[in-house]
Amino acid sequence: MSNRITTKLQEDKKLLSIYFTAGYPALNDTVQIIQDLEKNGVDMIEIGLPFSDPLADGPTIQESSTAALKNGMTTEIIFNQLKDIRKTVSIPLIIMGYFNPMLQYGVEAFCKKCQEIGIDGLIMPDLPLDVYKEDYEATFKKYGLINIFLITPQTSDVRIQQIDDASNGFIYMVSSASVTGSKSGFGQEQESYFERIASMNLKNPQIVGFGIKDEETFKQATKTAKGAIIGSAFIKHLTANGTDKTAEFTKLIR
Amino acid sequence: MNYNADEKGYYGEFGGAFIPEMLYPNVEELRQNYLKLMYEDSFQKEFNQLLKDYVGRPSPLYFAKRLSEKHGCKIYLKREDLNHTGAHKINNTIGQILMAQKLGKTRIIAETGAGQHGVATATVCALMGMECIVYMGEIDIARQAPNVARMKMLGAKVRPAKSGSRTLKDATNEAIRDWINNPVDTHYIIGSAIGPHPYPDMVTRFQSIISEEIKWQLKEHEGRENPDYVVACIGGGSNAAGTYYHFLDQPEVGIIAVEAAGKGVNSGESAATSALGKVGVIHGCKTMLMQTTDGQITEPYSISAGLDYPGVGPMHSHLFKSGRAEFYSATDDEAMAAGLELSQLEGIIPAIETGHAFAIFEHKKFKKDDVVVISLSGRGDKDLNTYIDYFKLA
Ligand SMILES: Cc1ncc(COP(=O)(O)O)c(C=O)c1O
Numbered sequence: 001m002s003n004r005i006t007t008k009l010q011e012d013k014k015l016l017s018i019y020f021t022a023g024y025p026a027l028n029d030t031v032q033i034i035q036d037l038e039k040n041g042v043d044m045i046e047i048g049l050p051f052s053d054p055l056a057d058g059p060t061i062q063e064s065s066t067a068a069l070k071n072g073m074t075t076e077i078i079f080n081q082l083k084d085i086r087k088t089v090s091i092p093l094i095i096m097g098y099f100n101p102m103l104q105y106g107v108e109a110f111c112k113k114c115q116e117i118g119i120d121g122l123i124m125p126d127l128p129l130d131v132y133k134e135d136y137e138a139t140f141k142k143y144g145l146i147n148i149f150l151i152t153p154q155t156s157d158v159r160i161q162q163i164d165d166a167s168n169g170f171i172y173m174v175s176s177a178s179v180t181g182s183k184s185g186f187g188q189e190q191e192s193y194f195e196r197i198a199s200m201n202l203k204n205p206q207i208v209g210f211g212i213k214d215e216e217t218f219k220q221a222t223k224t225a226k227g228a229i230i231g232s233a234f235i236k237h238l239t240a241n242g243t244d245k246t247a248e249f250t251k252l253i254r
Numbered sequence: 255m256n257y258n259a260d261e262k263g264y265y266g267e268f269g270g271a272f273i274p275e276m277l278y279p280n281v282e283e284l285r286q287n288y289l290k291l292m293y294e295d296s297f298q299k300e301f302n303q304l305l306k307d308y309v310g311r312p313s314p315l316y317f318a319k320r321l322s323e324k325h326g327c328k329i330y331l332k333r334e335d336l337n338h339t340g341a342h343k344i345n346n347t348i349g350q351i352l353m354a355q356k357l358g359k360t361r362i363i364a365e366t367g368a369g370q371h372g373v374a375t376a377t378v379c380a381l382m383g384m385e386c387i388v389y390m391g392e393i394d395i396a397r398q399a400p401n402v403a404r405m406k407m408l409g410a411k412v413r414p415a416k417s418g419s420r421t422l423k424d425a426t427n428e429a430i431r432d433w434i435n436n437p438v439d440t441h442y443i444i445g446s447a448i449g450p451h452p453y454p455d456m457v458t459r460f461q462s463i464i465s466e467e468i469k470w471q472l473k474e475h476e477g478r479e480n481p482d483y484v485v486a487c488i489g490g491g492s493n494a495a496g497t498y499y500h501f502l503d504q505p506e507v508g509i510i511a512v513e514a515a516g517k518g519v520n521s522g523e524s525a526a527t528s529a530l531g532k533v534g535v536i537h538g539c540k541t542m543l544m545q546t547t548d549g550q551i552t553e554p555y556s557i558s559a560g561l562d563y564p565g566v567g568p569m570h571s572h573l574f575k576s577g578r579a580e581f582y583s584a585t586d587d588e589a590m591a592a593g594l595e596l597s598q599l600e601g602i603i604p605a606i607e608t609g610h611a612f613a614i615f616e617h618k619k620f621k622k623d624d625v626v627v628i629s630l631s632g633r634g635d636k637d638l639n640t641y642i643d644y645f646k647l648a
Contacts, residue, residue, distance in 0.1 A: 127272065177437045
């Protein structure tokens with residue numbers, strides 16, 4: 001079977017992807033949140049594996065991660081919660097987290113478990129390109145997992161080419177030089193960055209993340225890119241409105 | 255065996271650069287340039303001049319007669335406490351501020367635990383007229399108040415880290431986030447031999463002046479360059495790395511590390527990484543790390559803010575794993591008692607971090623002729639409130 005991310009990327013539409021932290025607001029909300037997001041037309045989901053020291057994240061995701069860990073979330077529990085997810089959910093599912101919990105679980109065991117569950121890809125921001133290629137690429141591929149790399153406005157063209165070569169799904173385009181959840185709105189700088197990347201004609205489509213929070217930012221981000229990822233704004237919605245109002249959130253995006 | 259960093263920043267299996275892509279351009283720029291820049295004649299000249307005229311180096315190597323009599327061996331103290339700002343930390347900040355200038359950076363950020371590194375950073379920023387922002391855990395701000403005031407007086411902004419354990423590890427997270435948010439004009443002066451490559455190696459090289467001086471100073475005192483042992487306390491491991499550096503490849507020199515056991519290694523309130531840690535990734539490097547079985551980083555504890563860190567630098571993980579160094583840990587009580595003893599036998603009040611190194615005599619018996627050099631990494635002025643509370647001095 002071909003990877004669900006690959007299939008999804010071939011659809012002739014802009015993709016909406018949503019990130020949430022597993023175990024937040026409550027420990028056992030994970031499956032419900034995923035099902036509701038799919039029901040409301042979301043194309044792809046990043047399931048956040050909470051980490052004690054999320055150094056690329058701003059306050060919103062830091063706080064949801066701390067709360068999830070306090071709720072008792074562990075790697076084992078997430079895998080358990082997700083074990084039957086493919087009976088009800090068919091959109092691509094990606095696990096996003098930091099490398100240390102994966103390392104402690106055992107990289108191979110982690111990948112194997114992802115394949116059993118039906119996870120399609122991984123985003124590990126602090127697993128760098130060279131280490132991935134040398135030590136883990138073969139394992140990811142063995143278990144059919146797509147590894148997703150980040151690029152930022154500061155990433156050089158040469159480096160982007162290397163990342164494009166090593167990617168086989170999409171490239172996660174970080175919208176601005178920032179941690180998650182900190183910028184409001186896109187300006188001239190983003191515009192020219194989006195255009196620069198579009199003009200590179202990369203083999204992998206790009207999905208923009210960081211700073212997408214509403215219809216306007218979603219539209220701006222997907223003018224040239226294939227899709228956009230919303231994280232902090234959705235977590236804020238969960239905090240304010242609870243888990244049963246997903247439709248109200250997705251309606252605001254498109 | 256090689257005990258220094260290889261090309262990619264690995265010490266054995268430890269080290270490397272596990273950083274998010276957002277940090278890659280900055281860290282890569284540094285990696286490509288640090289060796290070339292720091293060994294340029296003009297850099298070395300300026301660095302050594304500042305160490306001499308501004309920091310007050312060389313720091314003395316002092317034969318501690320009464321302490322030696324008490325513990326039955328020949329004890330020399332490497333007096334980093336006499337450096338400007340009162341600790342070894344300034345050796346590194348002088349080096350890194352020059353590096354930042356060469357790289358064209360105008361804004362400096364740093365993390366601090368005890369505040370010694372924060373003060374040393376604020377000091378060199380004042381010296382060079384650079385903007386300075388220091389991240390410090392909320393808890394540490396409370397227990398190291400004099401250093402907070404010093405940083406402010408020096409013109410630095412002190413920003414509290416309010417997440418997690420609100421100590422050194424969280425201050426480091428905040429500094430890294432700041433660097434992600436400010437990728438162009440900012441240099442991050444890391445305060446210990448930790449972080450992504452090239453930081454551990456760069457910090458170690460700047461601190462290696464400590465063992466470079468010990469060699470010729472000991473030759474003057476004892477007629478030989480190599481002591482039988484070098485001893486240092488380890489937080490992230492920068493004073494230790496500098497103290498060990500020129501002895502790493504001299505097998506006749508015993509290397510001793512003392513970590514903070516807090517209320518006891520098995521009390522649940524400790525920072526003794528070698529005893530409690532497992533290999534993991536923290537702040538961009540693979541190293542020994544205190545963590546849960548699930549890979550969440552554990553909140554450490556020590557009475558000394560500067561040792562209150564859940565990891566150690568990758569060099570030290572390698573020294574531990576390879577058996578090159580002996581690792582011990584000292585409890586709060588042992589460190590405080592050793593600090594009191596040093597005060598009353600030698601008239602030197604050490605930083606509480608440093609007190610841990612002096613607690614080695616609780617754990618290891620030396621021979622009468624052994625020459626033992628201890629890194630007296632800092633002075634105790636900043637810790638007076640803690641000493642007052644602990645010993646009821648008021
Ligand atoms: C006096 C003193 N010694 C030691 C340390 C521990 O740091 P390191 O292990 O990097 O030398 C500190 C840290 O603040 C310190 O202030």
